[in-house]
Amino acid sequence: MPNYPDEKPTFFSSDASSSSSTSNDQQVISRPVRRHLVDVFLVIAVMLGVAAAGANYGGPYSRLSAISGGFIETGAVVGSVFGIRAMRQDNILRWGLLMVYALFSGSSLSTLIATYLHWDPSGTLLLAALSGSMFIFLGFAGSALLANRRSMLYYGGLAGSLLGIMVWASLANIFFIRSSSMFSAELYLGLIAFAGFVVYDTQMIVERASAGIYDIPGHALELFMDLFALFVRLATIILRKEEERENNGRSNGRRRRQRRQEGRW
Numbered sequence: 178m179p180n181y182p183d184e185k186p187t188f189f190s191s192d193a194s195s196s197s198s199t200s201n202d203q204q205v206i207s208r209p210v211r212r213h214l215v216d217v218f219l220v221i222a223v224m225l226g227v228a229a230a231g232a233n234y235g236g237p238y239s240r241l242s243a244i245s246g247g248f249i250e251t252g253a254v255v256g257s258v259f260g261i262r263a264m265r266q267d268n269i270l271r272w273g274l275l276m277v278y279a280l281f282s283g284s285s286l287s288t289l290i291a292t293y294l295h296w297d298p299s300g301t302l303l304l305a306a307l308s309g310s311m312f313i314f315l316g317f318a319g320s321a322l323l324a325n326r327r328s329m330l331y332y333g334g335l336a337g338s339l340l341g342i343m344v345w346a347s348l349a350n351i352f353f354i355r356s357s358s359m360f361s362a363e364l365y366l367g368l369i370a371f372a373g374f375v376v377y378d379t380q381m382i383v384e385r386a387s388a389g390i391y392d393i394p395g396h397a398l399e400l401f402m403d404l405f406a407l408f409v410r411l412a413t414i415i416l417r418k419e420e421e422r423e424n425n426g427r428s429n430g431r432r433r434r435q436r437r438q439e440g441r442w
Contacts (some may be wrong), residue, residue, distance in 0.1 A: 206322070210386040213393070214322070217382065221404070224279035228405075231283030232290055251391030253281040261398055271394040278398065282405055289412060296419055306412035313336065313411070314404045317372050323380035326387075329376050343367055364410050371406040378403060393398040 206214075234397045257278040261271050293303040321329055343366045350359040 184304075196397065205381060206326070207387065209391075210383060213386045213391050213396075214382070217396045217400065220275070220393055221401050224275065224401050226399065227276050227279040228283030228286070231280040231425050232286045250281045250284055253277055254285070257281075258398070261394055265348070266390075266392050266395070275394045275398060279401065282401075283284065288312075289409070289416075293412070293416065296329055296423075302415055302419060303412075306408065306415050309415075310408040310411045313368075313372055314375055314406055317375040318379045318400070321376040322383070323381075326383060327380065329380055333374040333377030333381075336370045336377060339373070343370065361414075364414050364417075368407065368410045368414070369405050371410070374398070375403045375407070390420040 205229070258273040260274045261278070264274075266272050290303060293306070296299065296302065341365050346359065346366075347363050350356060350363070378396075378399045385392070385396070
């Protein structure tokens with residue numbers, strides 16, 4: 178039998194190596210995309226400062242709320258979102274609308290923050306809610322950046338389905354059930370859903386930036402809305418837990434006083 182030389186098929190080997198290198202290149206986040214992500218998170222930090230100023234000077238007792246009844250604030254938030262998404266990417270007015278959205282979003286939180294400070298004047302509970310929401314946001318955003326690209330985009334479908342279920346459950350609870358337990362379940366479901374949206378939006382920002390879409394105001398808006406929703410739900414959960422603990426303490430104190438009075442008789 179003739180002896181054939183042991184040669185490897187160079188065509189298939191080169192094709193396999195090129196495909197593997199291409200797939201590896203697709204998984205790596207390029208330097209311009211990383212720079213874009215840094216810019217987006219810096220803008221979110223500025224928006225948090227503007228929102229804090231809005232929460233400090235806004236509220237139901239402010240002059241603007243007293244005149245409009247809250248309609249101007251709601252209109253400013255909704256109008257700024259539609260304006261940012263409708264205008265062209267290079268329109269400088271989008272940056273102003275972004276700050277308007279952050280300002281009036283913070284103003285809408287003033288009542289919740291005042292309630293927190295009423296229960297805990299030291300601000301420990303409020304700090305726990307802020308730090309908890311930031312840890313959740315940064316943790317899920319970091320996991321989306323460290324994971325393979327496009328590997329967690331299905332989180333958007335799961336989060337959207339969960340949010341739809343939550344909306345229908347909320348309507349049913351308002352008109353038919355009227356249960357506090359159902360409201361608590363809605364808060365936890367909303368917390369899980371928006372954590373999923375953080376993962377989805379982060380990976381979508383990476384894909385859009387990889388395609389050349391460096392929309393800093395639009396991408397910052399998406400992630401800020403997720404962070405805002407996380408904070409509201411986590412803050413409400415912590416506040417309800419504190420109210421339940423306070424009510425249980427009062428009921429236990431009444432029972433002790435009743436037992437003492439019965440022992441005297």
